[in-house]
Amino acid sequence: MSAKLDLISFKLCPFVQRAVIVLKKKNIDFDITYIDLNNPPEWFKELSPLGQVPVLKVGNDVLFESSVIQEYVDEITPPSLQPTDPLVKAKNRAWISFGGDILMALHPMVTNKDEAVSNEKRAVVLQKLAQLEAVHSGGSFFNGSEFNMIDAAYAPMFMRMNFVKKLTNIDLLANTPKLAKWSENLLALDCVQESVVPELPMMYKGMVKHMDGYLATLLVD
Numbered sequence: 001m002s003a004k005l006d007l008i009s010f011k012l013c014p015f016v017q018r019a020v021i022v023l024k025k026k027n028i029d030f031d032i033t034y035i036d037l038n039n040p041p042e043w044f045k046e047l048s049p050l051g052q053v054p055v056l057k058v059g060n061d062v063l064f065e066s067s068v069i070q071e072y073v074d075e076i077t078p079p080s081l082q083p084t085d086p087l088v089k090a091k092n093r094a095w096i097s098f099g100g101d102i103l104m105a106l107h108p109m110v111t112n113k114d115e116a117v118s119n120e121k122r123a124v125v126l127q128k129l130a131q132l133e134a135v136h137s138g139g140s141f142f143n144g145s146e147f148n149m150i151d152a153a154y155a156p157m158f159m160r161m162n163f164v165k166k167l168t169n170i171d172l173l174a175n176t177p178k179l180a181k182w183s184e185n186l187l188a189l190d191c192v193q194e195s196v197v198p199e200l201p202m203m204y205k206g207m208v209k210h211m212d213g214y215l216a217t218l219l220v221d
């Protein structure tokens with residue numbers, strides 16, 4: 001690898017965290033540049049094709065989309081975190097994309113001011129989690145005993161669900177035991193714990209309060 005990689009991040013973003021987990025898991029020396037997405041700097045607006053994080057600077061090039069960044073980082077630093085069977089790998093890619101859909105429903109569940117909308121999003125999240133439970137191997141990780149790319153992709157979602165549980169007593173994994181165990185295994189890993197700033201739990205709570213959505217009314221402390 002030639003140029004040092006530079007990941008543009010927003011501390012609260014679960015999609016950035018997907019990329020960080022792969023970088024950490026592979027012990028890659030990289031830079032991380034934090035921006036405030038609510039007040040993005042001019043250089044970021046010019047750099048990021050869609051105005052979103054994550055963006056990975058590779059020399060004079062930029063990559064966007066968390067799953068693409070994950071795959072690029074994986075490919076340039078063998079051995080791969082992907083399953084070797086092309087069919088399993090392809091199916092994992094589809095479920096990684098599905099994980100993005102869950103995150104997209106989780107955010108309005110947490111932040112929407114309307115109780116009915118928040119509950120509707122919670123139902124969407126729960127339904128998707130049930131679908132995921134049905135295809136989980138039942139092993140320590142998604143495919144079995146080995147940590148793969150899909151595990152890096154789902155850990156940020158589980159971290160946020162764990163925040164929600166601690167803050168509101170809503171246990172989104174109560175009816176999906178395989179996912180609950182998977183979450184526990186993922187959240188215990190160094191590459192996951194070290195993929196966020198130490199103050200993230202406090203920041204997440206601050207975000208919930210600041211957004212002042214229905215879930216803020218359920219905060220337990």
Ligand SMILES: N[C@@H](CCC(=O)N[C@@H](CS)C(=O)NCC(=O)O)C(=O)O
Pocket residue numbers: 010012013014015016037050051052053054064065066067100
């Ligand atoms: N599909 C994208 C989603 C990235 C995304 O939604 N990032 C959020 C922050 S967590 C963002 O940049 N939002 C700003 C915007 O959409 O304008 C990926 O997987 O990288």
